[in-house]
Amino acid sequence: MKLFSKPWGAGTAVLVLLFLGLYLMGGCQSGQNSGVIGSGDAASKVYVAPGDYDEFYAFMSGGFSGNVTVHGLPSGRLLKTIPVFSQFPENGWGYSEETKAMLMTSDDFQPWDDAHHPELSQTDGVPDGRWLFINANNTPRVARIDLKTFETAEIIEIPNSGGNHASPFVTMNTEYVVASTRFSVPIPQRDVSIDSYKENFKGTITFIKVDPETGHMEVAFQILVPGYDYDLSHSGRGPSHGWSFFTCYNTEEAHTLLEINASQNDKDFIAAVNWKKAEEFIKQGKYKTMKTVYYNNRMDESTQTASSKKYTSVPVLYPKDVPGLIYYLPTPKSPHGVDVDPSGQYIIGGGKLATVIPVHSFDKMLKAIENEEFEKVIDGIPVLKYDAVIAGEVENPGLGPLHTEFDGKGYAYTSAFISSEVVKWKIGTWEVVDRIPTYYSIGHLMIPGGDSRKPWGKYLVALNKLTKDRYLPTGPELAHSAQLIDISGDKMRLLLDFPTMGEPHYAQGIAAELVKPNSVKYFKLEENNHPYAIKSEEEARVERKGREVHIYMSTIRTHFMPDNIEGIKVGDKVYWHITNLEQDWDIPHGFALKGMRTAELLIMPGQTRTIYWEPREVGVFPFYCTDFCSALHQEMQGYIRVSPRNSKIKISYNKR
Amino acid sequence: MMQRVSRILMTVASLLLLLAFVFPLWRISLDAPQYPEGLGLRIWINTITGEKPHDLENINGLNHYIGMQKIVPDSIPELVYMPYIVAVMIFFGLLVVAFGKRKLLYSWVVVMILISLAGLADFYKWGYDYGHNLDTEHAAIKIPGMAYQPPVIGSKQILNFKAFSFPDVGGLAIVLSIGLGFAAIVIERREDKNQNG
Ligand SMILES: [Cu+2]
Numbered sequence: 001m002k003l004f005s006k007p008w009g010a011g012t013a014v015l016v017l018l019f020l021g022l023y024l025m026g027g028c029q030s031g032q033n034s035g036v037i038g039s040g041d042a043a044s045k046v047y048v049a050p051g052d053y054d055e056f057y058a059f060m061s062g063g064f065s066g067n068v069t070v071h072g073l074p075s076g077r078l079l080k081t082i083p084v085f086s087q088f089p090e091n092g093w094g095y096s097e098e099t100k101a102m103l104m105t106s107d108d109f110q111p112w113d114d115a116h117h118p119e120l121s122q123t124d125g126v127p128d129g130r131w132l133f134i135n136a137n138n139t140p141r142v143a144r145i146d147l148k149t150f151e152t153a154e155i156i157e158i159p160n161s162g163g164n165h166a167s168p169f170v171t172m173n174t175e176y177v178v179a180s181t182r183f184s185v186p187i188p189q190r191d192v193s194i195d196s197y198k199e200n201f202k203g204t205i206t207f208i209k210v211d212p213e214t215g216h217m218e219v220a221f222q223i224l225v226p227g228y229d230y231d232l233s234h235s236g237r238g239p240s241h242g243w244s245f246f247t248c249y250n251t252e253e254a255h256t257l258l259e260i261n262a263s264q265n266d267k268d269f270i271a272a273v274n275w276k277k278a279e280e281f282i283k284q285g286k287y288k289t290m291k292t293v294y295y296n297n298r299m300d301e302s303t304q305t306a307s308s309k310k311y312t313s314v315p316v317l318y319p320k321d322v323p324g325l326i327y328y329l330p331t332p333k334s335p336h337g338v339d340v341d342p343s344g345q346y347i348i349g350g351g352k353l354a355t356v357i358p359v360h361s362f363d364k365m366l367k368a369i370e371n372e373e374f375e376k377v378i379d380g381i382p383v384l385k386y387d388a389v390i391a392g393e394v395e396n397p398g399l400g401p402l403h404t405e406f407d408g409k410g411y412a413y414t415s416a417f418i419s420s421e422v423v424k425w426k427i428g429t430w431e432v433v434d435r436i437p438t439y440y441s442i443g444h445l446m447i448p449g450g451d452s453r454k455p456w457g458k459y460l461v462a463l464n465k466l467t468k469d470r471y472l473p474t475g476p477e478l479a480h481s482a483q484l485i486d487i488s489g490d491k492m493r494l495l496l497d498f499p500t501m502g503e504p505h506y507a508q509g510i511a512a513e514l515v516k517p518n519s520v521k522y523f524k525l526e527e528n529n530h531p532y533a534i535k536s537e538e539e540a541r542v543e544r545k546g547r548e549v550h551i552y553m554s555t556i557r558t559h560f561m562p563d564n565i566e567g568i569k570v571g572d573k574v575y576w577h578i579t580n581l582e583q584d585w586d587i588p589h590g591f592a593l594k595g596m597r598t599a600e601l602l603i604m605p606g607q608t609r610t611i612y613w614e615p616r617e618v619g620v621f622p623f624y625c626t627d628f629c630s631a632l633h634q635e636m637q638g639y640i641r642v643s644p645r646n647s648k649i650k651i652s653y654n655k656r
Numbered sequence: 657m658m659q660r661v662s663r664i665l666m667t668v669a670s671l672l673l674l675l676a677f678v679f680p681l682w683r684i685s686l687d688a689p690q691y692p693e694g695l696g697l698r699i700w701i702n703t704i705t706g707e708k709p710h711d712l713e714n715i716n717g718l719n720h721y722i723g724m725q726k727i728v729p730d731s732i733p734e735l736v737y738m739p740y741i742v743a744v745m746i747f748f749g750l751l752v753v754a755f756g757k758r759k760l761l762y763s764w765v766v767v768m769i770l771i772s773l774a775g776l777a778d779f780y781k782w783g784y785d786y787g788h789n790l791d792t793e794h795a796a797i798k799i800p801g802m803a804y805q806p807p808v809i810g811s812k813q814i815l816n817f818k819a820f821s822f823p824d825v826g827g828l829a830i831v832l833s834i835g836l837g838f839a840a841i842v843i844e845r846r847e848d849k850n851q852n853g
Binding site (some may be wrong): 469556557558583584585618630631632 | 693709713714717718721750795797
């Protein structure tokens with residue numbers, strides 16, 4: 001290993017700068033630095049009076065929590081955690097019989113994941129407030145959250161993938177959400193030496209079709225690509241509608257110590273995929289069907305129950321067979337983000353280790369393709385000449401530029417991780433016009449609608465990776481730190497720090513008016529077609545079928561029916577089917593049982609939820625409501641008696 | 657014979673009663689801190705409904721804490737007769753117009769007033785029964801001497817709820833209809849004076 005090669009030197013220099021930066025920041029701060037000029041004025045800008053609403057919803061990915069959190073802007077208040085890829089015992093997500101199937105994958109039940117990029121559905125290139133998509137990085141998946149209920153409605157697994165990072169970015173009318181491999185893998189999976197990376201490891205770029213009415217997702221096709229690390233993506237709009245762009249690093253195809261070995265090349269690529277062409281190729285049958293296994297898990301609205309469907313093959317396009325499908329745009333130094341400006345003309349790469357921000361021109365790209373200005377061809381993929389596609393370079397953009405969002409007023413905002421700042425520059429002149437520090441080391445940044453045709457260019461949220469001294473300390477693990485920045489004027493102004501849960505990577509924001517009117521208050525009992533639902537207390541009952549016991553229980557203020565159950569035996573397979581009969585806003589009931597080894601339940605009004613229990617011990621066990629529901633909530637309790645296996649006691653329970 | 661003007665007034669008065677079939681007669685709204693979205697009842701000529709879907713069920717649900725009987729519209733006989741009574745009064749009103757007899761006009765107005773007073777008295781009686789006749793054995797909240805009778809008209813604090821009770825469009829139409837009947841009588845009497853004087 002060449003320990004003292006040049007990249008090592010460069011890497012060390014960058015690290016030194018990073019630490020020096022942090023040190024200086026800490027040094028000149030003397031404790032905390034509000035970073036706010038005229039903080040009284042700033043306070044009034046983020047003040048949302050009691051009972052008033054925020055102007056925007058912000059959806060933050062939970063990172064390693066596998067969830068999504070919902071915040072209000074400009075207050076930064078946390079409004080909800082939406083469980084997605086991770087089990088969530090507080091309401092039984094992933095534990096209840098209705099929701100377990102949502103976490104099924106070809107790797108069996110996967111109760112956790114690492115969720116990175118929320119993405120709102122768009123119509124005509126503008127967020128429409130219907131759905132929020134989010135990717136799972138570890139077990140490649142894409143989830144769809146229904147913004148009527150703020151609940152996860154569907155999770156689709158991505159076959160032939162590893163590290164689903166460049167996902168789930170939408171096309172202009174949500175025709176597709178995309179996915180791709182951050183970690184190339186043997187495709188199909190097989191036992192090969194890791195050394196044989198260059199020969200055996202491949203990447204895939206996946207297009208998932210979204211039904212415009214129902215939102216139902218299905219894998220439309222995959223493209224088999226060289227074994228680089230496909231990192232981020234955004235789709236074209238306006239003139240570039242029909243194209244999707246993906247950054248890739250590790251064009252060196254290293255498989256060990258990537259921090260050095262994947263930082264050798266001067267330029268890596270942005271892959272430009274013509275998905276409209278891909279649709280034609282699929283229609284013409286120019287694909288190969290590859291055997292594989294993946295799952296699609298969908299929540300049925302009428303039964304409120306998820307079911308899994310297993311798929312066993314996928315259509316794959318090979319770039320060599322279908323020229324015109326995909327091109328590489330050389331982009332300096334291990335690009336991370338790729339962002340398309342509101343007009344759809346400019347494609348911006350965020351080269352982590354680059355000294356400039358390269359901006360590609362879509363028109364120039366089309367011309368270069370027409371004139372075949374190719375540097376070389378890799379596995380059937382032409383590499384366009386850098387000079388033939390570049391529109392401009394933003395000089396002095398800060399150290400470690402990562403992601404860019406737009407304000408719709410002609411400016412772009414790029415996050416710089418190493419120099420820990422947001423840099424504002426002008427589209428067209430490529431001049432930096434303003435910069436503002438962030439605390440500390442910003443990753444993604446988000447402007448509501450900032451990756452769409454019509455950004456609401458009022459606020460910018462910096463999603464920082466390091467927190468350090470920004471809040472009261474809470475031991476070694478700290479909440480992540482977000483910063484709200486006013487971008488309505490010429491100068492950016494820091495308004496607010498607020499903690500975020502998990503590790504928000506990307507986030508999305510949307511005007512509250514597009515979501516709020518559709519929010520469901522409760523589920524209609526008459527539309528509850530759950531097979532174990534009951535519609536009145538009179539139907540409440542307990543039935544034994546051999547060793548299986550089904551408890552049809554109801555909740556309404558302020559009791560369970562039945563609330564005394566006898567005749568259960570050790571080792572029985574007990575299903576608690578609990579229907580919340582309430583038809584009133586904000587009256588969920590909870591269910592908790594002593595000896596329940598899985599989770600508690602929260603049952604929304606009109607909903608039925610089932611939790612499975614195998615009693616191990618003889619005794620009389622209390623259960624109660626966990627969600628304070630009325631003045632007599634403390635009285636909302638009951639008992640279940642468990643008798644020995646050989647007991648002759650028959651099922652009995654109290655009735656209405 | 658009645659004047660042309662008073663006949664027109666009576667036509668309008670009779671037809672106004674049709675509104676009682678289209679709009680609620682009375683509204684009871686309940687305001688409480690935990691119901692920012694509101695909660696309420698609408699009394700129609702032939703039924704009682706919630707202000708919003710499920711309001712009636714939710715009011716019944718809340719009332720069980722104090723042992724109040726459930727409000728079951730199908731079990732209230734007045735809601736069965738009322739449409740017939742009002743229909744008859746429309747017909748009667750049109751007869752007044754057709755025959756143009758003053759005596760008929762007077763009797764129509766008197767009957768309308770009597771029916772309205774009887775209706776209000778009946779409404780009071782139901783309210784009294786709901787508010788006082790409580791199943792105290794099964795009530796969770798028992799406050800000695802406390803009655804939960806809603807006002808016939810006006811507002812009243814009942815535990816955490818402020819109850820407002822007022823006529824709705826249908827009820828106002830009936831009031832206006834009687835008023836027009838009165839106006840017809842006044843015109844007729846003035847006409848008498850003119851002729852006599
Ligand atoms: Cu409860």
